[in-house]
Amino acid sequence: MHIVKKADEKIKPDTWKKTVDSDTGKKTVWFRCPNGHMGTLDDHIISYDGTVTPSVVCPEEGCKFHENIKLDAW
Numbered sequence: 001m002h003i004v005k006k007a008d009e010k011i012k013p014d015t016w017k018k019t020v021d022s023d024t025g026k027k028t029v030w031f032r033c034p035n036g037h038m039g040t041l042d043d044h045i046i047s048y049d050g051t052v053t054p055s056v057v058c059p060e061e062g063c064k065f066h067e068n069i070k071l072d073a074w
C-alpha cells in the first residue's frame with residue numbers, strides 16, 4: 001500500500017488535496033504522483049480511512065506509477 005500525504009498549500013509530488021471543480025461544483029480530490037504529474041480521483045472510491053479503490057494509474061502517458069494508495073490524514 002502506497003501512502004500519499006495530505007498537501008499543505010502546494011500540491012507537491014506524492015500529496016493529495018480536496019478541491020471543488022470550478023465548472024461543475026463537484027467535490028473532487030487532486031493527487032500528484034511521485035513523478036510530479038497531476039490527476040484527480042474522480043472515478044475512484046475513497047473509504048472512511050482514506051483507502052482508494054480501485055488502484056490508481058497516473059494519467060500521464062509514459063509514467064509507470066500504478067499503485068494501491070491510501071490518503072494520509074483523510
Ligand SMILES: [Zn+2]
Binds near residue numbers: 034059065
Ligand atoms: Zn505520473
